Structure formats: structure tokens, C-alpha cells
Amino acid sequence: MDETAGSAFxxxxxxxxxxxxxxxAIAAGQRLDIAVYGGSALMLASNFRYASEDVDVSLLGAAWPTWLRTAVDRIAEAFGLSQDWxxxxxxxxLSAFADRASDHQEFGTFPRDDEEVGLTVFVPAADYMLAMKLKAMRIADPAKGEQEAADILNLMRVVGITTPEEALAVxxxxxxKSAAQPEKQLFLLRHLLARPQGLVDAPRYPR
Structure with missing residues (x-):
């Protein structure tokens, strides 16, 4: 593909x-389970994210096999991506309190055009995704703040909460530990909820 190295997905x-x-994975005789987080998870599983800089993943119950690192390098070269895409x-x-079964859900299996499965991709449940966003809370970031703010507001609507206190409970x-000293989150949430622009009319996660 004729893409610029490091360009967004x-x-x-x-x-x-x-x-x-x-x-x-099929060629290697293995089956891989991964969980995708961050902007990539929102882009895959929601209707309110449309691009991501890279793919943040956790291999569920496994270390990175040699074939996977080789494949990642090949894809980077073919797609014009950075080596750490x-x-x-x-x-x-990640939260030590998040359960693999109850706090994640299956997104899909790959390759999509084959009955044999080599890769299964999971995404965090909406409340876990919201908690990760609240912990990082980068809405004051001049580069990413507006997107982060929209993500938080949309996830709050998906989860069904409307107040800073409900968000802190999530x-x-x-x-x-982060919720025990929530001054930053409270301040930013109150500011954020006073200007609810950037919302999707009917946010869905998962879509």
C-alpha cells in the first residue's frame, strides 16, 4: 500500500x-487471542472514533511468539506503518480488577474470509473503557483534548450515567487508588459536562 510511514489507521x-x-497464526499452527484498547478499540467497536495512531493490545495469556513479531514487521512494511504499530x-x-470474561467482549475472529480462525480480538466493556479514559483524563491536552472529551462524554452516555459522581464510581x-484522590477528575468532569459539544447523537459501543 502506498501510505506514509506512521500514518493513522x-x-x-x-x-x-x-x-x-x-x-x-494459522500458518504457524497457533491461535492467538488479543484484547485491543484505547482509540483503536473505540474505532473498531464504536461509531464515534474514526482514526487511531496505533493499536494498543494485550496478548491474553501468552507472550509474544517469534512468528508474531515477524508478521508485525511485515505488515508495517507493507502498509507503510511504524514498526511499533x-x-x-x-x-x-490495565486494571488488576478487570476480569477477562465479564469486562471484555469478543469483537471478531480473523481472517474474516476463512472458516479457520487464527486470531480472536476482544475489546473492553464500555464501563472499563470509560474507566481507562477517566484515569488518563487528557482533555486539557491541546493536541488530543477534544477527541478525549468526546470519547468520555459518549462513553458516559453509552454506560448510562450523567454526573461526575457516577463517573467516579465507574x-x-x-x-x-485513582478514585481515592479524584480532585483532577472532578474538576475536569464538571468543566466537561458544562460544554457537551462533540457528541454523537446516538453513540453505540459496541456497534
């Missing part, structure tokens, strides 16, 4: 990359 490019990873740095930010479920 759209939804179809991620799905194509997952198809490739699924075929590589698929990365597990997000694992540092944060406490997954990140009790």
Missing part, C-alpha cells in the same frame, strides 16, 4: 492487518 486498515495476523505498552495501564470499580 482507519477501521478497514486495522481489519486488514488483523486478517493478515490471523493467516500468519502493534504494541503492548498499554498493559502497564473509575473506582477498576482503579480504586
Amino acid at each position: 482507519d477501521r478497514e486498515r486495522i481489519l486488514q492487518a488483523f486478517d493478515w495476523l490471523g493467516r500468519e 502493534l504494541n503492548d505498552a498499554v498493559e502497564f495501564h 473509575l473506582a470499580k477498576f482503579y480504586p
Whole structure:
């Protein structure tokens, strides 16, 4: 593909990359389960994100096999992506209180055009996704703030909450230490809820 290295993903490019990873897993005689987080999870599973810079993942119950690292490099070259387009740095930010079964849901299996499955992709449940956004709370970031604000507002609507206190209860479920000193989140949430622009009329997660 004639793309600029490091350019953002759209939804179809991620799905194509997952198809490739699924075929590589089948060729290696393995089946891989991964969970996708952050902007990529929202882009895949919602109707209010349309691009992502990279794909934040956690390999569920496995270390990175050699074939996977090789495949990731091949995809980076073919798609014109940075070498770390698929990365597990997000694992540092995952909640120890999140359950694989109840706090995640299956997004899909890959490759999409084959009855054999090499890759299964999961995304966090909406309340877990919201808690991760609240913990990071980057709405004051001049580069990403507006998108982060829209993500939080849309996820709050999906979860069915409308107040800062309800949002902090979701944060406490997954990140009790962060919720124990919520001054930053409270201040930013009150500011955010006073200007609810950027919302999707009917946000869906998952779509």
C-alpha cells in the first residue's frame, strides 16, 4: 500500500492487518487471542472514533511468539506503518480488577474470509473503557483534548450515567487508588459536562 510511514489507521486498515495476523497464526499452527484498547478499540467497536495512531493490545495469556513479531514487521512494511504499530505498552495501564470474561467482549475472529480462525480480538466493556479514559483524563491536552472529551462524554452516555459522581464510581470499580484522590477528575468532569459539544447523537459501543 502506498501510505506514509506512521500514518493513522482507519477501521478497514486495522481489519486488514488483523486478517493478515490471523493467516500468519494459522500458518504457524497457533491461535492467538488479543484484547485491543484505547482509540483503536473505540474505532473498531464504536461509531464515534474514526482514526487511531496505533493499536494498543494485550496478548491474553501468552507472550509474544517469534512468528508474531515477524508478521508485525511485515505488515508495517507493507502498509507503510511504524514498526511499533502493534504494541503492548498499554498493559502497564490495565486494571488488576478487570476480569477477562465479564469486562471484555469478543469483537471478531480473523481472517474474516476463512472458516479457520487464527486470531480472536476482544475489546473492553464500555464501563472499563470509560474507566481507562477517566484515569488518563487528557482533555486539557491541546493536541488530543477534544477527541478525549468526546470519547468520555459518549462513553458516559453509552454506560448510562450523567454526573461526575457516577463517573467516579465507574473509575473506582477498576482503579480504586485513582478514585481515592479524584480532585483532577472532578474538576475536569464538571468543566466537561458544562460544554457537551462533540457528541454523537446516538453513540453505540459496541456497534
